Amino acid sequence: MNRTTLSLIAGTAALAAVTGFAALTAPDASGGDTAKAAAQLPVERTSLLCPQPSTSDLAETAYTSFTPVSKGTDSSGTAQLQSATGKSADGAKSGTGKKKADKPVLTPKEPGKPVTGATSGADAPALVGTAEGRFAPGWTVQETTEVAAGTGRGLLGANCTAPDTEFWFPGASTSDDRTDYAHLTNPDDSAAVVDIELYGKDGALKSTVGEGITVQPHSSEAILLSTLSDESQTNLTVHVSVRSGRVAAAVQALDDKLGGDWLQAATDPAAGLVLPGIPKDATSVRLVAFAPGDSDADLKVRLASPSGPITPAGNETLHVKAGMTAAVDLGDVTRGEAGSLVLTPTDTPVPVVAALRVVRGKGDKQETAFIPATAAIGTRATVADNRSKGSTLALTAPGRTAEVKVTASAGSEGGTAVTKTYTIKGGTTQNVAAPVPAGLKGTYALTVEPVSGGSVYASRTLAETIEGVPAFTVQTLPDDRGTVAVPRAEQDLSVLQK
Incomplete structure (x- = not known):
């Protein structure tokens, strides 16, 4: 092959590369952008991680997977x-010492229909889930655990979450009556270094133990929070930040007398927040807030x-000093009615x-259960593991009146x-009679x-009586991120003439 031919091939390759680049970046002659308005297309892959459900031998855990039908x-x-840890669903270890392609806890068959799995005991591992193609948009997995006795007894529920690099957990504790763990899962x-x-x-709180925690692959x-500091504090905010890699994080809050639940990450720091779906029969409500910046925050407290x-x-207002956790007990603030804090x-x-x-x-x-501040539903939100009895859907419209469509799968x-x-009137919260299939x-x-x-x-409360205890768990419903913005692009060869 002579040099002229090689030069021609190289030039053609360069032209193709520039053309591809220009299709996404070059402005047109009119001063507009060649890239058109982004199209919202279904995501093609979703990852979810479920924390280890319990260390109690009495634990009974159900997993429910669901993907809404998407166009x-x-x-x-x-x-x-x-399993994320080389163990099978029943807790048996793999003999290879490596991540094992063990039998899945559950495998969905089709969008639009939930599928369930179960495990029991103290050795059930954390789980890693992956959905692709038609199962990816809006994929939701709920982990629900019943513990009949002991510290943290009751109903513990968690939405399995996507891996990320930063998490905030206001509402944790290192007091003597609490046993709180930060669960970190690396997919x-x-x-990952956390x-x-x-x-x-x-x-x-002074501590060096919490720095540079290594979470091995898969x-x-x-991490027991009380081992990170000698200070005993009733109300804490936990900040999980990832130096390298990514993890999913959740805090398991277990009380000696008041049961327990999963404290899931609050939405990103914002000047205005909504905490939806306080059960109408709540006997005690405590608000915990934290200002992560350099300025104090003064907040109006309203119940929708x-x-x-x-x-x-x-409790008309709450003052939150910069870098400090503030807490206020609101008592039975709902007084027998549905309510959300704004x-x-x-x-x-x-x-x-x-x-x-x-x-x-x-x-x-x-x-006990926890309600973190959550983001508004953008396009769609889903919650799994609803039952014919005991499921309550709370919808809040803090601003203008809103109309919503609710589908029971x-x-x-x-x-x-x-x-x-x-129809949810502006400034109100409604516990709706959710449809049942x-x-x-x-x-x-x-x-x-x-x-x-x-x-x-929105949030969903799941309640049932366990050994005479009114056990419950609350899951918020942020947008399911089932679609992604994909820029529209077209070729523009005029960039080669400039």
């Missing part, structure tokens, strides 16, 4: 949930009730994070999907889609 997806695809082929910082009422670590905004008597700045907007600790029951029959063992539309057998999923009007925030 524009391919007809092919797979999804499965497997990748390389190790820092855990604790912030109390006077600022950061593994999970449970079924009839409109209410100011809690004696926080807004009194003057200068300062980003904060926040969560609620909610208690139901009395005496030695009390149980087919049941995991039978039943036909049902859809209803609801016709002929329901097993569990089902609820999908919420805003139709018109203002922003909507």
Whole structure:
């Protein structure tokens, strides 16, 4: 091959490369951009991680997987949930010492129908899930654990979450009656390095133990928060930041007398926050907030009730000092009605994070759950593991009146999907009579889609009685991120003439 031919081939290759680049970046002659408005297309791959459910021998854990039916997806695809630690679903170790392609805890068969799996005991591992193709958009997995006795007894629920690099958990504790663990799960082929910082009422707790924690590939670590500092604090904010790699993080909060639940990450720091779906029979509600920046935050505290905004008597505002955790007990703030807490700045907007600790029951029959501040439903949100009894859907429209569509999926063992539309008046929270699939057998999923009007925030409370205790867990419903913006592009060879 002579030099002229080589030069021609090289030039052609360079032309192709430049053309491809120009198609995405070159402006047109009119001053506009060749890249058109981004199209919202279904995601093609979703990863979810579920924390180790419990260290109790009495634990009974159910997993429920669901993918809403989405337009524009391919007809092919797979999804499965497997051990993250080289153990099988029943806790047996792999003999290879490597990540094992063990039997999945569950494998969905088709979008639009939930599939369930189960495990029991203290050795159940953390799980890593991957969905591709038609199973990826909006894939949701719920982990629900019943513990009949002991520290943290009750109903513990968690939405399995995507890996990320930063998490905030207001509402944790290192007090003597609490046993809180930060669970870190690494889905990748390389190790992740993580820092855990604790912030109390006077600022950061002194600790070097939380720096540079290594989470090995395809593994999970449970870090007891009380081992990170000698200070005992009732109300803490936990900050998990990842130096390298990525993890999924959640805090398991276990109380000696008040049961326990998963404290999941709050939404990113913001000047205004919504904490939706306080159960109407809550006997105690505690607000915990943290200002991560250099400025103090002053917040208006309002309860969005079924009839409109209410100011809690004696707790009209909350002052949060920079770098410190603030907490206020609101008592039985809902007074028998549905409610959501809405926080807004009194003057200068300062980003904060926040969560609620909610208690139901009395005496030695009390149980705890947590409601972190959450993002509004953008396009669609889904929550799995709903039952014919005990599931309550709370919808909040803190601003303008909103109309939403709620779809109950087919049941995991039978039943036909049902859809209803609801109108939520501005400034209110409504506990709606969520639709139940016709002929329901097993569990089902609820999908919420805003139709018109203002922003909507939502949560689902799952409740049942365990050994006489009014056990419950609350999951918020942020957008399921089932679509991604993909720029529209076209070739523009004029860039080669410039």
